[in-house]
Amino acid sequence: MKKTLVLICVCLFMTDLAWGQEGSKTNTKGFGKLDSVSTAEEVEAIIGEVDMHYVKFRVNTALSFADNNCFRLADLNKLTAITKADFDKNGFTDLLVIGMLGKFPVVLSLMGSDGDKISMHIISRYFLRTCSIAQVIYEDCNTLIEFKYFNSYADVRDNEVVKP
Numbered sequence: 001m002k003k004t005l006v007l008i009c010v011c012l013f014m015t016d017l018a019w020g021q022e023g024s025k026t027n028t029k030g031f032g033k034l035d036s037v038s039t040a041e042e043v044e045a046i047i048g049e050v051d052m053h054y055v056k057f058r059v060n061t062a063l064s065f066a067d068n069n070c071f072r073l074a075d076l077n078k079l080t081a082i083t084k085a086d087f088d089k090n091g092f093t094d095l096l097v098i099g100m101l102g103k104f105p106v107v108l109s110l111m112g113s114d115g116d117k118i119s120m121h122i123i124s125r126y127f128l129r130t131c132s133i134a135q136v137i138y139e140d141c142n143t144l145i146e147f148k149y150f151n152s153y154a155d156v157r158d159n160e161v162v163k164p
Contacts, residue, residue: 032112034084034093043082043097046110050120057106059099063133066103070131073148074098083136085143087111096145098133105132107147123147 037043040059048055061081063074083096092112099106107123124132124147132149 032092033116033118034095034110034112037082037095040081043095043110044099046118047097047108047120050110050118054101054108054120057099057101057108059097060105063098065105065131067130069150070105070133073131073150074133077133077135077148079133079135085136087143087145089143096134096136105130107132107134109145124149 033046037046040061043059044057047057059081063071063079063081065071065074079098081098084093085096086092087094087096087109088111090113092114094112095110097108097110099108105124109121109123111119111121113119123134123145130150132147134145134147137144137146
């Protein structure tokens, strides 16, 4: 009886250990196109290939915005314009990109997958917001994107209600 109980405990411990390691794995299925990206220009080229409507997208490497409060928010959170992670836990590198499309802030994610395929997801493209930023957060075994935005009071119309 004691041997069986010890065997069950050891099996449960090994299973738990394997699950814990699963969450920390990245790029176990092979080297993808997004792994080799190291400059803003390379990211912009990939975005232009994935969606022709975003050919004029520019990575906001300096994290400069029309509103200084947005820069302060980015500086306070120690954000970078390009962050690599595995958001969908498929084993391929994904990118979180903060940039500008014209004068509007845009946050995108590029998701790597089998066959070196890349899909783009638009996290924000709200043209009335002067500040749109995001950061990667690691919580337990999850990789999350935290999105932050605000409108400056100068952009709020006179008849619009400001909600907290």
